[in-house]
């Protein structure tokens with residue numbers, strides 16, 4: 001995504017052209033950036049040869065999943081819906097892990113029938129349930145157990161998942177109890193220890209602490225795990241201030257771990273694969289000026305992109321046509337929804353803008369469209385995939401008829 005002669009392009013098409021053709025708001029993905037991200041991720045961890053399971057919760061678009069399958073990734077799913085979508089996209093069940101704190105009886109039964117690689121469980125009660133179903137089906141099911149390592153991942157509080165106050169995983173004591181209880185089960189095969197301490201992590205040190213805890217718990221468990229699933233969480237650069245995760249260091253921490261304990265590493269990356277591949281195209285409806293603030297009212301709202309309202313996250317905004325003329329006054333980019341939190345960004349200055357201008361909200365590929373809703377009975381946006389000079393709709397804009 002670059003300016004060419006002051007016009008913002010995604011691959012070889014200007015976003016103005018895309019907005020005109022498909023309307024706004026629209027999510028717009030770069031296929032080649034997605035491919036590049038996957039290639040880079042593989043490169044960072046080449047020496048440990050991990051199994052990469054894309055976190056479908058970050059983006060469950062069917063065409064995107066098909067591309068991800070073509071690039072050789074598996075999937076990490078958290079619901080029956082995501083599991084069906086991953087399978088339909090062609091991802092082999094033997095590359096699918098099913099995570100989540102509360103899977104229903106029906107979801108577990110479905111996953112067991114599909115013979116997926118692992119069901120990663122997070123409570124003794126759920127493991128009991130899996131064992132019960134396996135017994136009925138006369139099967140031996142491969143499971144993982146998620147450890148809560150009680151580590152602060154130093155990320156946003158609302159996307160931290162690895163502390164003992166968080167609902168995720170089993171504490172060390174309960175993890176060890178579960179291993180003892182189920183290790184000789186006729187219907188379960190405990191093949192994996194899984195862990196995931198949060199999202200948008202930009203510092204390798206929490207990962208180092210996490211692996212130290214994992215190592216110590218494995219020792220205490222006296223159990224042999226074929227897989228250690230380290231989850232996802234690798235952060236991306238949302239703006240100039242965000243630090244970049246040092247993949248080299250993270251890789252060497254894992255290599256060190258593998259020197260002492262031989263196992264297959266699984267990753268479940270979402271954001272780092274898809275986050276910076278997409279823009280949300282939107283148009284300026286109105287500009288409302290007060291003495292201190294210019295409110296730029298967009299046709300996109302928190303129902304289209306929830307992250308700023310939900311997590312207070314910051315997505316940069318770019319104009320489709322760059323202007324050197326700056327207005328040195330606070331600009332607030334807001335949506336039309338009747339909520340004060342329906343606000344995308346506040347900046348002390350912005351270039352000159354006019355009503356009907358097209359803007360791009362950046363880095364919205366992960367936890368963007370998947371979190372969209374029909375709040376205020378607004379229709380969900382379309383999704384467009386760009387491949388060099390070609391563009392195609394990969395999700396049609398919802399019609400009011402579909403929701404009324």
Ligand SMILES: Cc1ncc(COP(=O)(O)O)c(C=O)c1O
Nearest residue numbers: 055196199232233268269270271
């Ligand atoms: C268990 C699990 N794995 C993987 C992910 C993906 O995380 P990310 O998108 O930050 O890579 C999440 C997201 O929170 C998760 O809960």
